[in-house]
Amino acid sequence: MGRPISEPLSDIIARHWDAIVIGTGIGGGVAGRALAEAGLSVLFLEQGRAGLRAEETGLDIGMADPVARAVRGLWPDPVEAEVNGQSQSFFAPLGSGLGGSSVFYAATLERPELHDLDDSPERPHPTGGWPVSYAAMQPWLDAATGLFALHGEPDPLSDIPCPALSTPPPPQPGDAMIMAQLAANGLNPYRLHTALRYLDGCAECLGHKCPRACKMDGRSAGVEPALATGNAALLTDCTVTRLGRDGPVITQVTARKGGDEITLKARHVVLAAGALSSPRLLLASTSEADPTGIGNARDLVGRNLMFHLNEVFALWPGRAAGFAGPSKSVGFRDLYFAESQRLGMVQAMGVDVGYGEIVHHLRGQVERSWLRHIPGAKDATRIPAAIGARLMGQAKVFVGLLEDLPYGENRVTHDPAHPGRIAMTYRTAPELLARRKIFRRLIRRAFRGQRTAFLTHRPEPNFGHPCGTLAMGRDPAKSVLDAKCRPHGMTNLWVTDASVFPTSMGVNPSLTIAANALRVAAILKDEK
DSSP, rough: OOOOOOOOOOHHHSEEEEEEOOSSSHHHHHHHHHHTTOOEEEEEEOOBBOTTTOOBBBOOOOOOOOOHHHTTTTTOSSSEEEEETTTEEEESBBBOBGGGGGTTTTOOOOOOOOHHOOSSSSSSTSSSSSOOHHHHHHHHHHHHHHHEEEEOOOTTTTOOTTHHHHHHHOOOOHHHHHHHHHHHHTTOOOOOOEEOOOOTOOOOTTTOOSSSBBOOOIIIIHHHHHHHHSSEEEOOOOOEEEEEEETTTEEEEEEETTEEEEEEEEEEEOSSSSSSHHHHHHHHOOSSOOOOOOOOOOOOOBSSSSSEEEEEEEEEEOOOGGOOSSSOOOEETTTSSETTEEEOOEEEEEEEEEHHHHHHHHHHHHHGGGGSOOOOOOOGHHHHHHHHHHHHHOEEEEEEEEOOOOOOOOOEEEETTTTTTOOEEEEOOHHHHHHHHHHHHHHHTEEEEEEEESOOOOBOOOOOOOBBOBBSSSTTHHHHHHHHSSSOOOOSSSESSSSGSSSOOOSSSSHHHHHHHHHHHHHHTTOO
16 A cells, blocks of 8 residues: 655646546545556545544534535535425535545445346336346445445345345344334344444444544545555545536546636546536536537436435334434335335434424424414424323334436536536426335334334435436437446546436445446446
């Protein structure tokens, strides 16, 4: 292992790199690491700050000050969205710093199912299947499992081996009790696949930055090992504004660093800014040859935006469960494909619910009922909330991840007057609402005999799981990227974030992002 490249900015600008990687989340970090370890010179460009390794900040979507957000590695500005015809402005659970959003995530990296990628008569795929089969992706899923030090148990419903999966520490007594209750209801629970190395003193930093190299994310599993090879360098506070091309070749990357515009050059460019930002960069890269942006001749860049719908619910296991903290490790896939419908998996979120959250939930129920017309009805919820918290203790929060499907009207847009703003349009499809009803009914049945309550009532897109905005496919008329994750007709521009997904699948996207980044890096390093 060598030392990170340490050069003056002028030398970095003058150098012709083997690869420039835009973005340091899982897709960029993993791809850059693989290329650096293969001996290529790699320059990482990150819009946010490097941050401090000792930070333990969480993903606070309520913090509104843009400077405070930027310092903590959060996306500084609100997202502007039109959701089901209503304009909204909100802070999405997105990172903007070294490691991207991944430094804040709960480190649950779950494998997709065969039918997520493959088409078959038994389980037809809504797009005809990904251009990369499950069999072709499986070795890279195995490699990513090892790279991210995944600990967990194999899914009892799957016969696909997970050779790189490590045995997790013993479960909390409460988790074991929940799993036993689910098994008694005829389900097949297992320990979730978690990207933790479990070093001595591991505090399981789920949902916030880890000050040690224990939680594996885009920083600890990607950028930091890449820099340690001596073949990579990193520029933070560096906002890429456009790409320039000559025919099928990207010839330069234009960015702003420290208030100045700089131009960088490389043999290859890897775009991994995330499914909400990668398409915006291509749309901003206009020229006489690309009047609507690179790869956008058919107006597909930014379209087919997908999220999961979160079905969040609380489970009260009772004080006898003996929890020392939140439930973090229980999941099951019995509802993944049920009643001939593509649904999704159910998993613990690693969050507790107490008195305050119960009050909030009950007040929401009052607001949606005829009781809202009764004076003092909202305040009256405090009494049952206090009784419930005393009798049942802390609730454990679970979520069902309902698969979303691609629709062209759901898209990310680019406004030249506000180039840094994330803006999107999203409509919940009628078929998604129908599947949601089935999913919620089956979740209730799965937890029968236990105290549960849904905390989501309206459809809630998981804005931390955007994907699909630069989907890969076989047909250039229907997709932005080819099977190698290059824009159709391009030779040296590659994409390795969740924007490449043709469908959202029914699991967390991170492992598939990492596996595909490894696959693309292996292809790239062999290109002349």
